[in-house]
Amino acid sequence: xxxxxxxIAVSGSSGAGRGIVRDAFNKIFQREGYLAAWVDGSSFHxxxxxxxxxxxxxxxxxxxxxxxxxxxxANLLDELANLYKTYGETGxxxxxxxxxxxASEEEFEVPPGKFxxxxxxxxxxxxxVYEGLHGxxxxxxxxxGQHLDLRIGVVPIINLEWIxxxxxxxxxxxxxxxAVVEMILRRMPDYVHYVVPQFRRSDINFQRxxxxxxxxxxxxxxxxxxxxxxxxxxxxxxxxxxxxxPYLLKNLPGAWMSRxxxxxxxxxxxxxxxxxxxxxxxxxxxxxxxxxxx
Numbered sequence: 001x002x003x004x005x006x007x008i009a010v011s012g013s014s015g016a017g018r019g020i021v022r023d024a025f026n027k028i029f030q031r032e033g034y035l036a037a038w039v040d041g042s043s044f045h046x047x048x049x050x051x052x053x054x055x056x057x058x059x060x061x062x063x064x065x066x067x068x069x070x071x072x073x074a075n076l077l078d079e080l081a082n083l084y085k086t087y088g089e090t091g092x093x094x095x096x097x098x099x100x101x102x103a104s105e106e107e108f109e110v111p112p113g114k115f116x117x118x119x120x121x122x123x124x125x126x127x128x129v130y131e132g133l134h135g136x137x138x139x140x141x142x143x144x145g146q147h148l149d150l151r152i153g154v155v156p157i158i159n160l161e162w163i164x165x166x167x168x169x170x171x172x173x174x175x176x177x178x179a180v181v182e183m184i185l186r187r188m189p190d191y192v193h194y195v196v197p198q199f200r201r202s203d204i205n206f207q208r209x210x211x212x213x214x215x216x217x218x219x220x221x222x223x224x225x226x227x228x229x230x231x232x233x234x235x236x237x238x239x240x241x242x243x244x245x246p247y248l249l250k251n252l253p254g255a256w257m258s259r260x261x262x263x264x265x266x267x268x269x270x271x272x273x274x275x276x277x278x279x280x281x282x283x284x285x286x287x288x289x290x291x292x293x294x
Contacts, residue, residue, distance in 0.1 A: 002088040003292035006127045006285045007147055009135030011041075011198055013070070013155030013191065014165055015146055017208065018131050021154055025129060030281055037125040039083065041132010042098035044076045047117055049113030056186075060194035070133060070190035077134060077142045080218060084147035087121070087128045094118045101173065126286060136198055137161065145201055147253035149285060159214040167223055181218060203241065204277070207232040208267060219261075229267030232258070233277065 010021045018094050022038075030035050047055050055074065058199045059067035068074060083093045097116045099108050110118050121128070136145030147153065156164070162184060169175040176205075199205055209223035235243050238261050245263060249255050252273055254266040 001275065002149075003288045005088050005091040005143055006085055006149040006250045007088055007130070008127060008150040008152070008285075009130040009144075009148050010152045010154060011130075011133065011135035011195075011202075013133060013195055014168070015163060016157060017164070017206075018154050020270065021152060021274065022129075022131055023207070024271060024278060025282075028279050029126075032279075032283065032286070034286060035122070035124065035148045037087070037093075037095070037121040037128045039095050039128060039130045039132075040097055041080075041130060041134060042100070043115065044132070044134075045098060046074050046076055048098075066186055068187040068190045070195055071144070071188045072137075072140045072194060075134060077137065077144065080130075080134070081142060081144055081147070084130075085146060087170065088147055088150045092123075092279065093121050093128075095121055095199040098115075126289065133195055133219060135197075136201060137194055138197070138201070139194055145198075151198075151201060151203045153199040153205040155199050155205055155261060156208040157210070157214075159217040160208060160210050160229075162217040163214060163223055166218070177218070178238065178268070201236075202234075203236050205232075205234045206270075206274075207234070208270075226267035226270060230272050231265050231267055232262060233265065233273065234259075234262045236261070242284065243277070244280075249271075 007221060008025075010018050010025075013016045021257075025036065028034075045052070050282070052074070056067050059065075083095070086093045096118045097108055099105055099110045099112050099114055099116070101112050105112055111230050115163075134144065136148055136151050138145055158177075165184065166180045169180045170177055175183075208229050210229045212224050212228045214224065235241060238245070243255065249257070250262055252263075252265050252269050254269065255273075258263055258264050
């Protein structure tokens with residue numbers, strides 16, 4: 001953790017909805033005039049798409065049918081820890097991008113399923129923001145959370161997460177439903193051991209909960225809409241973040257407190273809620289940075 005070069009991580013699995021938090025941050029940064037260096041967690045995978053298929057097959061032959069991107073051995077987490085440390089100390093570091101689809105291929109001029117070359121982060125950024133699976137994982141000798149100033153978990157209930165994953169991969173990535181379900185099952189041990197434990201250490205968790213029936217996610221025809229959901233927001237230590245619950249309750253229609261550190265809001269208010277919750281926290285980080293630099 002460093003005052004001069006703050007680091008924020010947004011963690012959640014594929015289909016969790018991390019992009020919503022990214023959109024909220026981008027609006028805050030643009031409005032407040034902050035420049036962020038974004039880091040995609042997929043860029044710290046150890047293998048490209050074809051190499052990963054081979055690694056999965058090899059692991060299965062050697063008695064491990066659950067090898068996945070959720071696990072430690074399929075990722076370059078030591079390199080991510082080094083990036084956190086380097087950025088925290090100097091405001092510099094290197095990143096690359098993983099090209100997920102044809103739309104990204106046009107932007108990076110690299111085929112889908114491949115990585116771009118490593119490059120220097122943009123100069124003179126105000127903060128670094130990681131978005132991916134392992135933002136503050138602590139396991140196997142790696143402790144990424146020690147470098148972070150803010151940890152945000154995006155954790156829809158598991159059936160909703162599966163519905164979103166199935167729809168994403170079948171509609172935009174060309175997988176069959178059977179293949180996606182097999183992938184979910186193969187990843188489950190690593191998900192339980194490495195991804196889920198992070199959320200007990202989050203500073204803030206956003207958990208979307210549908211209020212429609214999602215009891216059999218494998219055949220769900222539609223993803224529940226925001227208006228068919230509520231969002232449970234839990235703050236680990238709200239007093240340290242300066243969370244003003246009376247202000248939030250006053251300005252978020254339909255909001256209510258379920259515990260002393262937890263507020264529940266209608267799903268349709270999520271973007272507004274993120275703006276109200278995250279803006280003062282980011283402003284405090286930037287004010288601390290400004291004083292440290294001075």
